[in-house]
Each structure stands twice: as structure tokens, then as C-alpha cells.
Amino acid sequence: MELRPAAAGMRPWRFVVWFGTVSLLADFVYEGARSVTGALLASLGASALVVGVVTGAGEAAALGLRLVSGPLADRSGRFWAWTIAGYALTVVSVPLLGLAATVWTACVLVIAERVGKAVRSPAKDTLLSYATAATGRGRGFAVHEAMDQIGALIGPLTVAGVLALTGGDYAPALGVLAAPGVAVLALLVRLRRRVPNPGVYEHPAAAEPGAVPKGQLPAAFWMYAAFIAATTAGFATFGLLSFHLIQRGLLAVAWVPVLYAGAMAVDALAALATGWAYDRIGPRVLAVLPLLAAAVPALAFTRTLVTAVCGSLVWGAAMGIQESTLRATVADLVPAGRRATAYGIFAGVIGGASLAGGALMGALYGYSIPVLVAVVAAIQVGALALLAALLIKRV
Structure with missing residues (x-):
């Protein structure tokens, strides 16, 4: 079943697939970087303790900060803005990580990449949930996850290939990830222009910015x-x-x-x-x-x-x-x-x-x-x- 495709500007399944492409490219970027984070930090002189603390703090930020970004996205109703800002923070941090000259600069960028995930995820999942009301919740999220995992495979393999070709130079290995990062932002801008209010896939009232019902969660x-x-x-x-x-x-x-x-x-x-x-x-x-x-x-x-x-x-x-x-x-x-x-x-x-x-x-x-x-x-x-x-x- 596909609801209100004309009003949305794009059919629900097409929206899901394009959003899946955004996630594929984003995973290409940040999973490629995460595959060598420990080795990169070690090459800059980080101890095992520093690597453990920084990567642990990054994961804590990626999950814990969503407790803040989720309610803020609901209150503002600006789901696209939160989504684009979060992706932008991630795709900018990764290529810069390859240029980091000190271990502390690298640590800040590692955590910044994870903060980007925290910023975007609740808003992104909300946008996707609107379209999956028309495609089927399970199928829509499943296709998105499958595409996401393709990026998670390609990214580390690409980084490994560039490292092999350059003799272990992290700058070009992470710099090459700028290309899919630019594509992520370009696709998001295009999707926002085509479907400014994805809530129409689910219900017209959901498309009204800032229309947040009061009350507790069920x-x-x-x-x-x-x-x-x-x-x-x-x-x-x-x-x-x-x-x-x-x-x-x-x-x-x-x-x-x-x-x-x-x-x-x-x-x-x-x-x-x-x-x-x-x-x-x-x-x-x-x-x-x-x-x-x-x-x-x-x-x-x-x-x-x-x-x-x-x-x-x-x-x-x-x-x-x-x-x-x-x-x-x-x-x-x-x-x-x-x-x-x-x-x-x-x-x-x-x-x-x-x-x-x-x-x-x-x-x-x-x-x-x-x-x-x-x-x-x-x-x-x-x-x-x-x-x-x-x-x-x-x-």
C-alpha cells in the first residue's frame, strides 16, 4: 500500500530506497574510518588506554546523546535539519581525521563523528518511519538496513585497498571517503527539496512542522x-x-x-x-x-x-x-x-x-x-x- 504519493512528491518506496542510499554512502564513510580508528590512534602515539577510552566515549556519545537529540527534534519539528546536521558532522570529521597531526586532534574527531550519529539518528528514523507507514514498517526498515550494511562492507574494504596501495598512509585512505560524504549531503538536500514533509505518507497532520502531541509515551x-x-x-x-x-x-x-x-x-x-x-x-x-x-x-x-x-x-x-x-x-x-x-x-x-x-x-x-x-x-x-x-x- 502506498499512501499520498502525489502530495509527498515521491513515492514511498522510492523515498525509502533513496534514504537507504544515503545510509549506504554514510556507512561507506564512517565504517571505513572506524575500521582503522584504533590503528590510526596508535600510529599517533596513543596508548591502549587512550584508544579504549576514546572509542568507548564515542559509542557512549552515539547512543546516550540521542536521549537529548530525540526530544529536541520532536519539539522543533525540524527533522530534516537535525538529519542533515548530523550527517554533515560525520562526513566532515572523517576526512579531517586522516589529516590529524596529534593524537588529541584525532580523538576529538573520532568523538565528533559519533556525536554526528547521535544528532541525526532519532530524526532520521522518524522521517523513515513516515514512509514505512505506506511501504510496510517491517519491509521498509529491512530494506534500509540491508542497504546500510552494503556500505558497511564497502567502506572498510576501500580503506584497506588504499592503505595497501599507499604503504599505510592514512591521509589518502580517509581522504577518499570525502567523495561519498559529498554525495550523502547532495542526496539529502535533494530529498528534502522533493519531500519537505514526509509525514504526508502516514497522515496529513504529521506533516505539520512542530505539531507535537502532548502527553507521555504509551x-x-x-x-x-x-x-x-x-x-x-x-x-x-x-x-x-x-x-x-x-x-x-x-x-x-x-x-x-x-x-x-x-x-x-x-x-x-x-x-x-x-x-x-x-x-x-x-x-x-x-x-x-x-x-x-x-x-x-x-x-x-x-x-x-x-x-x-x-x-x-x-x-x-x-x-x-x-x-x-x-x-x-x-x-x-x-x-x-x-x-x-x-x-x-x-x-x-x-x-x-x-x-x-x-x-x-x-x-x-x-x-x-x-x-x-x-x-x-x-x-x-x-x-x-x-x-x-x-x-x-x-x-
């Missing part, structure tokens, strides 16, 4: 946030998975990025599959997420290469659901005028739960892998119970 959203917190807290990170593979001598270091790329490919496929399923059966499809999360450590933390690799690919499938179908559900639970706020809280919940879960998984890995597997299974059973309560409430 109770169902808070139940959903509890489900997200539970399933994320019991989700192992790829960092821990790759640590296990190296420590156990199951995989050579050079093959870890290849495995990560494979997980990202599975991410895209899982996003598409669950997105289509979401539009047919609704949030019940999310029951697969705790099951996948529980399977990850049971497979990945074994002493057999094939089983451990399968665990990493299952991790990729779970990530695909997190990045697409979870966002689609937020759009269905929250009215348009409060949606950027909800996306900000959504990111904050994931960030806090990821931090707690990462610490828990790391501690349990050092203590006992069987205990880790059992604890994760118990957490995911709790997450399923929360999802069941949400589904019952919505009936």
Missing part, C-alpha cells in the same frame, strides 16, 4: 523498552566472540574481519526476512530474537571452528533484527509527534543494556563458559516473558 512502549533491555543485556558482543576465536587458536587474526563481513551479510538477510515477516504477523516475529541471542554463546564459545563460526553468523542474524525490525516496532507503538523522543530512549536503553551485558558476559566468560551459556538462556527466557506480556496487552 505504556506499551515502556514494556517494549523492558523487553529490549532484557534481550540486549543477554547478548554477547562480537568483540568477545572474536576474542574467543583467537585465544582458543581457532582462527587466524587475518580471518576475523572476513568472518565479521560474513556476519554483516547475514545481518542484511535476516533484516529482510524478519522485516517481511513483521508486516505479515506483527511483533510476534520478535520472539526469534531471544532465541537467537541464547544460541549465540552456546555455539560461539565452543572449541570447534565450524560451530564457533556458526555462532558468529547467528550473532549477525540477531544484529539484523535489532537494527531493522526493532525500529519498525517503535514506529508502530508511538504516535508520530513523539517518535523521535521514543527513538532516543530506544537508543539509550540499548546503550545501557549493552554496557551492562558486555561487562556481565566478559566476567562470566572468565569464570565459566557453561555458566555464561546458562545465564544468557535465563535472561532470554525473561525477555520472552516480557514480549508475551506486551503482545497480550496489545490484543
Whole structure:
């Protein structure tokens, strides 16, 4: 179903695909940079502590600051302005990072790139949510995520190729990312001109700038946030998975990025599959997420290469659901005028739960892998119970 295409200036599916192209190019830029952030900082004299603190602070900023940018975007109603400003900060910071002469300049630029993501994400997801009301929430977010992952693959490979050709010179390797960065901003300006008010895809009232309904977020959203917190807290990170593979001598270091790329490919496929399923059966499809999360450590933390690799690919499938179908559900639970706020809280919940879960998984890995597997299974059973309560409430 496609709603009000003439009023919007572009058909909903075309809007989703072009927005997906923006994300593809943006991921080309910042994932390319993130693939060498640690090595770049080290080349400038940073210690392991500095690298850890700066990259951790960047991720905290990328998630935590959305608690501020989301409500501000809702209050102003200027979703395009927030989106373009955030992307601009990212695509400017990355090429400059290659020119950084001191470690502290580089640190500021690394964090600035992540702040750009925090600035744009709630507003961007809100704009996308309008169009997915016409294309189907699950399918729209799934296609966007799949295109996003293409950029996440191309960027690091491009940077690696330029580094190989230039003998490890970071300036041209990161400078080449200016080209897709310029394309990001050009496409955003074009989209804004063609579709100044994407809210018409969903409902005419949503297109009125600053028309923010008063009141609290729905109770169902808070139940959903509890489900997200539970399933994320019991989700192992790829960092821990790759640590296990190296420590156990199951995989050579050079093959870890290849495995990560494979997980990202599975991410895209899982996003598409669950997105289509979401539009047919609704949030019940999310029951697969705790099951996948529980399977990850049971497979990945074994002493057999094939089983451990399968665990990493299952991790990729779970990530695909997190990045697409979870966002689609937020759009269905929250009215348009409060949606950027909800996306900000959504990111904050994931960030806090990821931090707690990462610490828990790391501690349990050092203590006992069987205990880790059992604890994760118990957490995911709790997450399923929360999802069941949400589904019952919505009936």
C-alpha cells in the first residue's frame, strides 16, 4: 500500500530506497574510518588506554546523546535539519581525521563523528518511519538496513585497498571517503527539496512542522523498552566472540574481519526476512530474537571452528533484527509527534543494556563458559516473558 504519493512528491518506496542510499554512502564513510580508528590512534602515539577510552566515549556519545537529540527534534519539528546536521558532522570529521597531526586532534574527531550519529539518528528514523507507514514498517526498515550494511562492507574494504596501495598512509585512505560524504549531503538536500514533509505518507497532520502531541509515551512502549533491555543485556558482543576465536587458536587474526563481513551479510538477510515477516504477523516475529541471542554463546564459545563460526553468523542474524525490525516496532507503538523522543530512549536503553551485558558476559566468560551459556538462556527466557506480556496487552 502506498499512501499520498502525489502530495509527498515521491513515492514511498522510492523515498525509502533513496534514504537507504544515503545510509549506504554514510556507512561507506564512517565504517571505513572506524575500521582503522584504533590503528590510526596508535600510529599517533596513543596508548591502549587512550584508544579504549576514546572509542568507548564515542559509542557512549552515539547512543546516550540521542536521549537529548530525540526530544529536541520532536519539539522543533525540524527533522530534516537535525538529519542533515548530523550527517554533515560525520562526513566532515572523517576526512579531517586522516589529516590529524596529534593524537588529541584525532580523538576529538573520532568523538565528533559519533556525536554526528547521535544528532541525526532519532530524526532520521522518524522521517523513515513516515514512509514505512505506506511501504510496510517491517519491509521498509529491512530494506534500509540491508542497504546500510552494503556500505558497511564497502567502506572498510576501500580503506584497506588504499592503505595497501599507499604503504599505510592514512591521509589518502580517509581522504577518499570525502567523495561519498559529498554525495550523502547532495542526496539529502535533494530529498528534502522533493519531500519537505514526509509525514504526508502516514497522515496529513504529521506533516505539520512542530505539531507535537502532548502527553507521555504509551505504556506499551515502556514494556517494549523492558523487553529490549532484557534481550540486549543477554547478548554477547562480537568483540568477545572474536576474542574467543583467537585465544582458543581457532582462527587466524587475518580471518576475523572476513568472518565479521560474513556476519554483516547475514545481518542484511535476516533484516529482510524478519522485516517481511513483521508486516505479515506483527511483533510476534520478535520472539526469534531471544532465541537467537541464547544460541549465540552456546555455539560461539565452543572449541570447534565450524560451530564457533556458526555462532558468529547467528550473532549477525540477531544484529539484523535489532537494527531493522526493532525500529519498525517503535514506529508502530508511538504516535508520530513523539517518535523521535521514543527513538532516543530506544537508543539509550540499548546503550545501557549493552554496557551492562558486555561487562556481565566478559566476567562470566572468565569464570565459566557453561555458566555464561546458562545465564544468557535465563535472561532470554525473561525477555520472552516480557514480549508475551506486551503482545497480550496489545490484543
